[in-house]
Amino acid sequence: xxxxxxxPSEAQVRRSAYxxxxxxxxxxxxxxxxxxxxxxxxxxxxxxxxxxxxxxxFLDPAIARDALPAVLSGLWLNxxxxxxxxxxxxxxxxxxxxxxxxxxxxFFPVRALATGYTYTFxxxxxxxxxxxxxxxVPGLRLQGMPPVLVLGGIALILTYGGYLAEVFRAGIESxxxxxxxxxxxxxxxxxxxxRHVVLPQAVRRVAPPLLNDxxxxxxxxxxxxxxxxxxxxxxxxxxxxxxxNYTPYVVAGVLFVLLAIPLIAVTDWVTxxxxxxxxxx
Amino acid sequence: MALLHCRxxxxxxxxxxxxDQLDLTVAEHRVVALIGASGSGKSTLLRCVNLxxxxxxxxxxxxxxxxxxxxxxxxxxxxxxGMVFQAYNLFPHLSVLENITLAPRRVHRRAxxxxxxxxxxLLDRVGLGAKADAYPDRLSGxxxxxVAIVRALxxxxxxxxxxxxxxxxxxxxxxxxLAMIRDLxxxxxTMVLATHEMGFAREVADEVCFLDAGRVIESGPxxxxxxxxxxxxxxxFLHRIIxxxxx
Ligand SMILES: Nc1ncnc2c1ncn2[C@@H]1O[C@H](COP(=O)(O)OP(=O)(O)OP(=O)(O)O)[C@@H](O)[C@H]1O
Ligand SMILES: [Mg+2]
Numbered sequence: 209x210x211x212x213x214x215x216p217s218e219a220q221v222r223r224s225a226y227x228x229x230x231x232x233x234x235x236x237x238x239x240x241x242x243x244x245x246x247x248x249x250x251x252x253x254x255x256x257x258x259x260x261x262x263x264x265x266f267l268d269p270a271i272a273r274d275a276l277p278a279v280l281s282g283l284w285l286n287x288x289x290x291x292x293x294x295x296x297x298x299x300x301x302x303x304x305x306x307x308x309x310x311x312x313x314x315f316f317p318v319r320a321l322a323t324g325y326t327y328t329f330x331x332x333x334x335x336x337x338x339x340x341x342x343x344x345v346p347g348l349r350l351q352g353m354p355p356v357l358v359l360g361g362i363a364l365i366l367t368y369g370g371y372l373a374e375v376f377r378a379g380i381e382s383x384x385x386x387x388x389x390x391x392x393x394x395x396x397x398x399x400x401x402x403r404h405v406v407l408p409q410a411v412r413r414v415a416p417p418l419l420n421d422x423x424x425x426x427x428x429x430x431x432x433x434x435x436x437x438x439x440x441x442x443x444x445x446x447x448x449x450x451x452x453n454y455t456p457y458v459v460a461g462v463l464f465v466l467l468a469i470p471l472i473a474v475t476d477w478v479t480x481x482x483x484x485x486x487x488x489x
Numbered sequence: 490m491a492l493l494h495c496r497x498x499x500x501x502x503x504x505x506x507x508x509d510q511l512d513l514t515v516a517e518h519r520v521v522a523l524i525g526a527s528g529s530g531k532s533t534l535l536r537c538v539n540l541x542x543x544x545x546x547x548x549x550x551x552x553x554x555x556x557x558x559x560x561x562x563x564x565x566x567x568x569x570x571g572m573v574f575q576a577y578n579l580f581p582h583l584s585v586l587e588n589i590t591l592a593p594r595r596v597h598r599r600a601x602x603x604x605x606x607x608x609x610x611l612l613d614r615v616g617l618g619a620k621a622d623a624y625p626d627r628l629s630g631x632x633x634x635x636v637a638i639v640r641a642l643x644x645x646x647x648x649x650x651x652x653x654x655x656x657x658x659x660x661x662x663x664x665x666x667l668a669m670i671r672d673l674x675x676x677x678x679t680m681v682l683a684t685h686e687m688g689f690a691r692e693v694a695d696e697v698c699f700l701d702a703g704r705v706i707e708s709g710p711x712x713x714x715x716x717x718x719x720x721x722x723x724x725x726f727l728h729r730i731i732x733x734x735x736x
Binding site for chain 1: 536539541563564565567568570571572574576578579580581582591592595596640641644
């Protein structure tokens with residue numbers, strides 16, 4: 209026997225038709241209001257008395273074209289640093305957060321060190337950590353000193369590791385004690401409980417704030433240029449000094465935003481998913 | 490010989506004495522029901538037996554071994570005891586199958602296929618075979634609680650501790666969980682269960698213990714304790730229960 213197709217009632221047919229009309233109407237309203245606002249903005253900006261001067265010094269296409277290769281190669285440095293530092297800081301933060309949860313007298317020194325670390329590096333401005341590592345450490349003239357770029361990366365990892373450790377710790381503490389009791393009652397050891405029960409739930413819950421910190425890190429990696437390596441902003445600065453035109457900065461800014469869009473989109477998506485899960489959907 | 494033997498248990502929380510000189514003996518294949526008012530210490534007793542709480546005095550013997558000795562590895566002890574909680578406490582990030590196979594795989598080092606085959610068999614037996622790959626939040630309360638019982642059983646425990654496993658359930662879901670406990674009894678599982686379901690205690694328990702202020706003040710066969718209690722406190726408690734229409 210075949211199932212009978214569900215035939216929508218007359219009322220449902222009318223409701224669907226009404227909803228379709230409403231959708232078309234909403235799209236039309238949105239499009240025309242956007243067009244109106246855009247036109248107004250363009251008129252206001254281009255009609256401003258200083259517009260021509262601003263356009264020359266910030267939006268010069270020829271200078272943008274010339275500056276692009278240098279800024280792009282600087283941006284490549286930002287990207288590589290971001291990937292390495294984000295990975296390093298996530299691992300360091302997780303390790304520190306777990307160390308801080310250890311109980312028992314044997315772990316006292318480890319716990320104290322981990323706590324001291326998060327206090328110190330969350331309090332210390334990133335610029336100072338950067339200067340200490342990239343200018344201070346090479347001053348020791350030790351054998352096999354890593355290049356300044358690596359030292360700068362370490363400074364970023366140390367600082368962001370402190371922030372991320374606190375985010376991870378908040379996640380670990382948000383897992384209800386009854387979950388621990390259930391895991392322990394099954395005979396899982398503390399380590400197994402952490403690994404299989406607490407951390408997976410904790411990380412899921414704090415994924416949005418973690419990614420948020422990664423977006424912030426993306427903007428801070430450029431600070432290594434203070435120690436010499438040329439990132440996108442520094443490349444733009446050099447180009448600006450040569451031409452006395454600010455267009456390279458605009459180029460760098462646009463590239464940064466383009467780079468951030470996927471990361472921010474992922475963050476929003478993860479946040480949305482976490483919120484849906486929370487509401488029990 | 491008794492499977493579980495508690496003597497002179499004492500537990501206090503910040504000066505508040507919750508268990509006081511408590512004795513409890515459970516022979517193998519027997520079912521003991523703990524009854525008593527809210528706050529009388531039923532959950533605390535079960536948590537102490539599972540070494541989730543540290544004792545302030547007394548000894549607990551499981552299979553003749555003193556498990557309250559601080560030199561005993563609590564993880565090893567817990568592997569022989571299954572515990573089920575009032576609030577199910579399933580792991581929300583793991584599927585039903587993963588919830589059940591977690592301990593067999595990680596604690597008992599069983600191969601994945603083997604653990605999953607066993608889990609599926611247990612699930613089929615309680616009519617939850619179709620839910621193996623679902624996540625806990627897609628299950629009804631009664632289904633979640635049955636999964637929690639299966640999860641505890643997957644460790645092949647010697648003793649099951651059930652803490653008010655039906656109190657969080659809607660009345661129409663209580664039956665399916667109680668049926669499962671009935672089957673466990675038929676299979677000869679030794680159980681200690683805290684419960685507010687007097688009718689069920691009478692049906693399934695071999696012995697009922699009435700807890701009051703951290704002591705077992707009356708115990709015996711259900712017919713006797715629930716019908717002809719001798720202690721005034723027990724009489725009062727049962728009187729209130731009858732008034733509330735729960736016996
Ligand atoms: N971790 C804790 N810290 C402080 N007090 C606690 C703790 N756990 C339990 N208690 C107290 O111990 C007493 C006994 O609690 P317990 O949960 O064992 O009672 P119960 O008999 O299981 O009650 P119910 O029937 O409501 O579940 C209560 O007064 C409770 O407030
Ligand atoms: Mg209780």
